[in-house]
Amino acid sequence: MASIVKRGKAYRAQISLYKQGKHNKLSQTFLTKKEAQLWALEMELAKGGGKELAERTTTFADFFERWIYLVKVNDVKETTFQNYLRTSQVVKNLFKDIRLKDLNDIVVQKKIDEYAKTHSRKTTHEVLLKIKTSLRDAYARGYIANDFARLVKTRGETPPKRNKAISITNLKKLRNHLLQHPEDEFNLLVLLALETGMRRGELLAIRPESLYEYGIEVRHSISPTSTDTSLKTQNAKRDVSINQEVYNLINNIPPKDNGYTFGFSGFKQSELLSDLLEQLEIPKTTFHGLRDTHASFLFSQNIDIAYVSQRLGHINIQTTQNYYLELMPEKKHQQDADALNLLNSL
Incomplete structure (x- = not known):
């Protein structure tokens, strides 16, 4: 039963709880006796209805x-x-x-x-x-x-985006460098990221048997924090085509002792990529930025969004649109000019 006790100018309502063989009490203080009575009644009704009131005292x-x-x-x-x-x-x-x-x-x-x-x-x-x-x-x-x-709302500042797509000019510069230096295995990992838009974990999960002529079966993903190799989503399971030159380069990489094509490099691909871009005087981005670059380049060439969405392994086209509304700088400038020309022709 509930008890209500006057304490100074306030009223303390208290109800008894019983859970897992232990007695406990739940109490609350109110300014008026009526408020205390209403609360006590509500708590007793809730207790009678089977609600776990004892849990409310848990942190x-x-x-x-x-x-x-x-x-x-x-x-x-x-x-x-x-x-x-x-x-x-x-x-x-x-x-x-x-x-x-x-x-x-x-x-x-x-x-x-x-x-x-x-x-x-x-x-x-x-x-x-x-x-x-x-x-x-x-x-x-x-x-x-x-x-x-x-x-409850999310507040706070939005920091500058780290995984920005690089420009078409820098894409060409980076790609040419990677093709000219295939002896560095990391260069081939970066090249494949640019050519396919695959996630870093998907790239690291490539095995020789993942390759087919000329493409890659995406079936697994490697994480630095888990032994789980399943893909991010069901739609991430896909086949991604690549050109013959890139296929031959990847196919010639000797597999590692663990059966994977690429070494994990202590999962420090971000640091290695940062050093590579700095060496080439290309603005920094992340491995996910290479994925964004791939998608943005396809959009800049007017590739159908349904194809891009499937190639990236997105859940649906809306996801693709939400991620890649921003076009590459050169394409945006061209579209600005096209829009103005259309308006001027009215």
């Missing part, structure tokens, strides 16, 4: 950790699960001893804003998405009283 950090091990572990890929584990540490650092019953949109928003001060908007958004999913689950189970997750 959010503990709940989140249990949730990913009990729920998400069977719902997501191993690499995604590892991301959840990293987010769990973030939740521990941010929320510390804050309990589920003390959470609301203002509390969570303040914590997310705190995190955003030292992290990119994209990283903050990814963390918040996982937190929101857990909060919705907690609400569905009756661990929190309100479904406030939708009220």
